[in-house]
Amino acid sequence: MFLKRIELLGFKSFADKTIIQFDHDITGIVGPNGCGKSNVNDAIRWVLGEQSTKSLRSGNSMSDIIFSGSEFRKPVNLAKVTLVFDNSSRIFDSPFEEIEITRQIQRSNNEASYFINKTPCRLKDINDLVMDTGLGRDSLSIITQGNISGFADAKPEERRSLFEEAAGVAKYKKRKKVSLQKLEKTQDNLDRLQDIIDELSRQLSPLEKASEKAKQYLSLKEELSSIEISVLVEDIENYQNQIKEIEKQLFENKTLLTSKETDVNLMDHQLETLRKEMHNLDSQISNLQQVYTKTMEESYQLEKRKVEIDEKRKYLLKNEDAKLRQKELQIMLKEAKFEYEDRRDRLSSLKTDLILHKKNLESFKNQENRVSFELRQAENVFQQLNNRKQVLENMMKQPFAHQQGVKAIMQAKQSLSGIEGVVSQLFIPQEDKAMAIQAALGGSLYNIVTKDEASARYAIRFLKKNHSGRATFLPMNVCKPRVMNSQILFIASQAQGYIGWANELVDCDGKYNFVKDRLLGNILVIDTLEHANECAKQLKYQVKIVTLDGDIVHTGGSMTGGFVRNSSSPVTLNSELKQIEAKISGHEISIQYLRNEQEEYRRKLDRENEDCVSLQIEIAKLENIYTVKKDKYDTLLQEYKQLGIKEVNTEEIKEDDLVVQMAKMHAKMDDTSSQISSLRSRRFNVGNQVEKLENDIRLLRREMNALQSEIHALELKQVQYTTKQDACLNRLNTDYRMTYEYALEHKKEIDLKEAKEKVIWLRQEISKLGNVNLEAPKEYEEVKERYDFLSKQKEDLLLASKQILKAIDEMNETMIVQFSEMFDKINVELNESFKAMFGGGKARLVMVDPEDVLNTGIDIQVQPPGKTIKNLQSFSGGEKALIAISVLFAILKARTMPLCIFDEVEAALDQANVERFARYLSHFRNQSQFIVVTHRPGTMEQCDTLYGVTMQKDGVSKLLKVQLKEALSLTEQEEK
Numbered sequence: 001m002f003l004k005r006i007e008l009l010g011f012k013s014f015a016d017k018t019i020i021q022f023d024h025d026i027t028g029i030v031g032p033n034g035c036g037k038s039n040v041n042d043a044i045r046w047v048l049g050e051q052s053t054k055s056l057r058s059g060n061s062m063s064d065i066i067f068s069g070s071e072f073r074k075p076v077n078l079a080k081v082t083l084v085f086d087n088s089s090r091i092f093d094s095p096f097e098e099i100e101i102t103r104q105i106q107r108s109n110n111e112a113s114y115f116i117n118k119t120p121c122r123l124k125d126i127n128d129l130v131m132d133t134g135l136g137r138d139s140l141s142i143i144t145q146g147n148i149s150g151f152a153d154a155k156p157e158e159r160r161s162l163f164e165e166a167a168g169v170a171k172y173k174k175r176k177k178v179s180l181q182k183l184e185k186t187q188d189n190l191d192r193l194q195d196i197i198d199e200l201s202r203q204l205s206p207l208e209k210a211s212e213k214a215k216q217y218l219s220l221k222e223e224l225s226s227i228e229i230s231v232l233v234e235d236i237e238n239y240q241n242q243i244k245e246i247e248k249q250l251f252e253n254k255t256l257l258t259s260k261e262t263d264v265n266l267m268d269h270q271l272e273t274l275r276k277e278m279h280n281l282d283s284q285i286s287n288l289q290q291v292y293t294k295t296m297e298e299s300y301q302l303e304k305r306k307v308e309i310d311e312k313r314k315y316l317l318k319n320e321d322a323k324l325r326q327k328e329l330q331i332m333l334k335e336a337k338f339e340y341e342d343r344r345d346r347l348s349s350l351k352t353d354l355i356l357h358k359k360n361l362e363s364f365k366n367q368e369n370r371v372s373f374e375l376r377q378a379e380n381v382f383q384q385l386n387n388r389k390q391v392l393e394n395m396m397k398q399p400f401a402h403q404q405g406v407k408a409i410m411q412a413k414q415s416l417s418g419i420e421g422v423v424s425q426l427f428i429p430q431e432d433k434a435m436a437i438q439a440a441l442g443g444s445l446y447n448i449v450t451k452d453e454a455s456a457r458y459a460i461r462f463l464k465k466n467h468s469g470r471a472t473f474l475p476m477n478v479c480k481p482r483v484m485n486s487q488i489l490f491i492a493s494q495a496q497g498y499i500g501w502a503n504e505l506v507d508c509d510g511k512y513n514f515v516k517d518r519l520l521g522n523i524l525v526i527d528t529l530e531h532a533n534e535c536a537k538q539l540k541y542q543v544k545i546v547t548l549d550g551d552i553v554h555t556g557g558s559m560t561g562g563f564v565r566n567s568s569s570p571v572t573l574n575s576e577l578k579q580i581e582a583k584i585s586g587h588e589i590s591i592q593y594l595r596n597e598q599e600e601y602r603r604k605l606d607r608e609n610e611d612c613v614s615l616q617i618e619i620a621k622l623e624n625i626y627t628v629k630k631d632k633y634d635t636l637l638q639e640y641k642q643l644g645i646k647e648v649n650t651e652e653i654k655e656d657d658l659v660v661q662m663a664k665m666h667a668k669m670d671d672t673s674s675q676i677s678s679l680r681s682r683r684f685n686v687g688n689q690v691e692k693l694e695n696d697i698r699l700l701r702r703e704m705n706a707l708q709s710e711i712h713a714l715e716l717k718q719v720q721y722t723t724k725q726d727a728c729l730n731r732l733n734t735d736y737r738m739t740y741e742y743a744l745e746h747k748k749e750i751d752l753k754e755a756k757e758k759v760i761w762l763r764q765e766i767s768k769l770g771n772v773n774l775e776a777p778k779e780y781e782e783v784k785e786r787y788d789f790l791s792k793q794k795e796d797l798l799l800a801s802k803q804i805l806k807a808i809d810e811m812n813e814t815m816i817v818q819f820s821e822m823f824d825k826i827n828v829e830l831n832e833s834f835k836a837m838f839g840g841g842k843a844r845l846v847m848v849d850p851e852d853v854l855n856t857g858i859d860i861q862v863q864p865p866g867k868t869i870k871n872l873q874s875f876s877g878g879e880k881a882l883i884a885i886s887v888l889f890a891i892l893k894a895r896t897m898p899l900c901i902f903d904e905v906e907a908a909l910d911q912a913n914v915e916r917f918a919r920y921l922s923h924f925r926n927q928s929q930f931i932v933v934t935h936r937p938g939t940m941e942q943c944d945t946l947y948g949v950t951m952q953k954d955g956v957s958k959l960l961k962v963q964l965k966e967a968l969s970l971t972e973q974e975e976k
C-alpha cells in the first residue's frame with residue numbers, strides 16, 4: 001500500500017498512541033457520530049502541511065488540535081502524527097524505500113516541528129516532497145462531504161482548482177506565482193533602480209559640468225602656480241635689487257650728509273677764523289690810522305719848518321750876495337726838483353690805482369645789474385604767487401559759495417548736532433593727487449558727513465524749515481567698508497601706471513576711514529588715460545578708474561575728461577594752496593639770496609666808488625701840488641740860470657734834508673694809507689667771505705635738510721619694497737608652501753612682462769569660472785560608477801524579467817496544454833462515470849471562456865436519463881452529490897491518484913445510489929488506495945478492511961479492526 005500506516009498521539013480525540021495499519025486498497029473507517037473518524041482525515045491533512053485551523057475544524061490556535069482532556073482524562077501537551085508511505089514506486093522523488101512524515105506540536109510553545117524520516121525539516125521540504133504526487137493539503141486526495149455537497153453550487157471559477165489539481169498544473173501555477181512574484185519584485189527593483197538611475201542621471205549632467213569646471217580650474221591653477229611662482233621669484237629678486245639700490249642710495253646719501261656735516265663744521269671753523277681775522281684787521285687798520293695821523297702830524301710840523309726855512313731863504317735871496325744866493329738857490333733848486341719829482345711819481349702811482357679801481361667798479365656794476373634784474377623777476381613771480389595765495393585764501397574762506405544747502409548747514413553747524421563736516425574738507429589728498437581725488441569723489445565732494453541718520457534727518461528738517469536749499473548727508477553709521485575681490489586687487493596692482501586705490505591716497509582722521517572706504521574704496525587711480533583704458537580692459541570694465549589729471553574711465557567703459565575753466569573745489573584749493581605756499585617759500589629763499597648778492601655788489605660798488613673818489617681827490621690835490629712844485633722848480637731854475645750858472649749841480653740831496661724827510665713822511669703816509677686800503681680791502685674781502693660762508697652754511701644746511709628728506713623718502717621706499725617683498729614671500733609660503741630658496745631652485749626662465757600678462761589672463765579665466773567644487777570630479781566619478789553599475793544591474797534585471805516572462809510564457813503554454821488535455825480526458829471519462837452513477841444520461845464539462853484556458857471557470861452540463869438539461873442549482877441535494885461524485889470518479893479515471901480519502905462523500909445518496917457509488921469505487925481497486933470514512937453499509941460492503949472507531953466516556957477515540965457485521969452494528973448502534 002502507498003500509505004502503510006498512520007500513528008497518532010495526542011491528536012484531537014486520539015489521546016493515546018493509535019496506529020492505523022493499511023493493508024488493502026479500500027479501507028473503511030466506521031463508527032458512530034462524534035467518535036473521531038474525521039479526526040483521522042484531519043490528522044493526515046495536518047501532517048501534509050495544513051495551516052488553516054478552520055480547515056482542521058479546530059479553534060483559533062493550532063494547539064487546539066492537541067487532546068484537550070475530558071472529565072476522566074487530563075489534557076496532553078503534545079500532539080504528534082506520523083504517516084508512513086511505501087516509496088518503492090518512487091511516487092516521492094526520494095531514493096528511500098519508505099518515507100515517514102511527522103508533524104508535532106507542543107502546547108507550551110505552540111510551535112510545530114516537521115520531520116522527514118525522523119530528520120527535522122521545514123514545512124517547505126514537506127510541501128516540495130508531496131508536490132506532484134497528488135497528495136497535499138489542497139489535493140484531490142482528501143474529499144469530504146462538504147466538497148461534494150458544495151461542488152454543484154460552487155461558482156465555475158471555484159471549481160477550476162479541482163481540474164487544475166487533476167491536470168497537475170498546480171505546480172506550474174505555483175511556479176508561475178513565484179515567477180510572477182519574482183517578476184513583480186524584479187519590476188519593483190527595476191522601478192526603484194530606474195528612480196535611482198533617473199536621480200543619478202539628473203545629478204550626472206551638472207556634476208559632469210562641475211567636474212569639467214573643477215578640472216579646468218585645477219589645470220588653470222596648476223599653470224598659474226607654475227608661472228606665478230616664477231613671477232613671484234622674479235618680483236622678489238626685483239624687490240631685492242631695488243632694496244639693494246635704495247640701500248646703496250641711502251648709504252651714499254648718508255655719507256654725503258656726513259660729509260656735508262663735516263663741511264658745515266669746517267666752514268663754521270673757517271667762519272670763526274675769518275671773524276677773528278676780521279677783528280684783527282680792524283685793530284690793524286685802527287693802528288695804521290693812528291700811524292697815519294701821527295705821520296700826518298709830523299709831516300705838518302715838517303711842512304711848517306719848511307715854510308719857515310723857505311721864508312728865511314727868501315729873505316736871504318733878497319739880501320745876500322750873489323755867491324751866497326747862488327748856493328742857497330742851488331739848495332732850493334735841488335729840493336724843488338726832489339719835491340716835484342716825488343709828487344709826479346706819487347701822482348702816477350695814484351692814477352694807476354684809479355684805473356684799477358674803475359675797472360673793478362665797472363665789473364661790480366655789471367654784476368649788480370644782473371643780480372638786480374634777476375631779483376626784480378623773482379620779486380614779480382613772488383608777487384604773483386602771493387596774489388594767487390590771497391585769492392585761494394579768500395576762496396577757501398567761502399568754500400561752499402555755490403552750495404547753498406551745504407553753506408547753510410556749515411554756518412549753523414554749532415546749533416545742529418552730529419555734523420562732522422563736508423567730505424571735501426575732511427579728506428586731504430596726498431601730493432599731486434587732488435585732481436584724481438576730486439574726480440573720484442565727483443558729486444560726493446559736497447556730501448555732509450553726519451554722526452548718524454538722526455543727525456542727517458534733523459539737518460534736512462533745518463534746511464526745509466529755513467528754505468536754505470538742499471544737501472546730501474552721509475551718516476557714518478551706515479558706511480561699511482568695501483571689500484574688493486582679491487582677483488581685481490591683484491590685476492589692478494599689476495597694471496601699468498598703477499598709483500593706488502583712491503582711498504589710500506587720501507589722509508583723514510581715523511574715525512572717517514569707513515566713510516573714506518565707502519566713497520573711494522572701489523575707485524582706482526592710474527597715471528594716464530592710456531594706462532587707465534588698458535587697465536579698465538583688463539578689469540573687464542568692472543571698476544571706475546580716475547587719472548592724475550582727473551579724467552575718468554567709468555565702469556562699463558564710458559569716459560569723462562577734458563578741461564574745465566573753474567574746476568576748483570575745496571579739495572583742489574587746499575592742494576593748490578599748499579603748492580603755492582611751497583613755491584612762495586622757495587622764492588623767498590632765492591629772493592633773499594639775490595638780495596644778499598645785490599647788497600654785496602652794492603657794498604663793493606660803494607667801496608670802489610669811495611676809493612675812486614678819494615683817489616680822484618687825492619690826484620686832484622696832488623696835481624695842484626705837483627703843478628706848484630713844478631712851477632716852483634721852473635722859477636728857481638730860471639732864477640738860477642739868470643745868475644749865469646750854466647750847469648745845475650746834480651749833487652744828491654742829503655738824507656737828513658727836510659724835503660727828503662717830508663718826502664719820507666709823505667711816502668710813509670702813502671704807504672700807511674695804502675696799507676690801510678689794502679687792509680680795508682682785505683677786511684672787506686674777509687667780511688664778504690664771512691657772509692658767503694654764512695650763506696654757504698645756510699645753503700648746506702638746506703641741502704642737508706633736503707638730503708634728510710630724501711633719506712626719509714628712501715627709507716619709506718625701502719619699507720614699501722620690503723613690505724612688497726614680504727607679501728610675495730608670504731604668498732609663496734601660504735599659496736604654494738615654498739621657501740624662496742626652494743622656489744628659486746625650481747623657477748623657470750620667463751619673460752616677466754609676458755608672464756605677468758599670462759598670470760592676469762589665468763586669474764581672469766579662473767575668476768570667470770566662479771564657484772568651483774573641487775570635490776566634483778571625485779563625486780562625478782562616484783556617481784558615474786554607481787550609474788554605470790546600476791545601469792548594468794538594470795540590464796541584468798531586464799534580462800532576468802525577460803527570462804521570467806519567457807518562463808511564464810512556457811509555463812502558460814504547458815499549463816494550457818496540460819489543462820486542455822486533462823479537461824478533455826476528464827470530459828470523456830465523465831460521460832461514462834455519469835452514466836454509471838445515474839444509470840444513463842450524459843454530462844459534459846464546459847469551459848466558460850475557452851479563449852482563456854488559464855483562467856476559465858468550469859461549468860457542467862448534465863442530462864440525467866429521461867430529463868432535459870437543467871440548471872445545476874435545480875437538482876436535488878442527492879443528485880448534486882451524485883453529479884459531484886461522477887466528476888470525482890471521472891477525474892480519478894483520468895488521473896490516477898496513489899491515495900484517496902473520502903470522508904462521507906456518499907452521505908447524501910440514497911441506498912441504491914450508495915451501492916452504485918460503492919460498486920464504481922471498487923473499479924479503482926489495484927489502481928488507487930482508498931480510505932473511506934463512512935456510515936453507509938453499501939460502502940462498507942466494498943471495503944477490504946474496516947476499522948471501527950469508538951469513543952468511551954473518557955472522550956478518547958479507540959480504533960479496532962472490525963468485520964462488516966461489527967461495522968454495521970457500530971453504525972446501527974448510533975442510528976438507534
Ligand SMILES: Nc1ncnc2c1ncn2[C@@H]1O[C@H](COP(=O)(O)OP(=O)(O)OP(=O)(O)O)[C@@H](O)[C@H]1O
Nearest residue numbers: 012013032033034035036037038039065066067068
Ligand atoms: N482537541 C480535542 N480533544 C479532545 N477531543 C476532541 C478534540 N477535538 C475534537 N475532539 C472530539 O472529537 C469528536 C469529533 O470527532 P469527529 O468529527 O471525527 O467525529 P465523527 O466520527 O467524524 O463524527 P460524524 O460521524 O458525526 O461525522 C468530538 O467528540 C470532539 O469532542
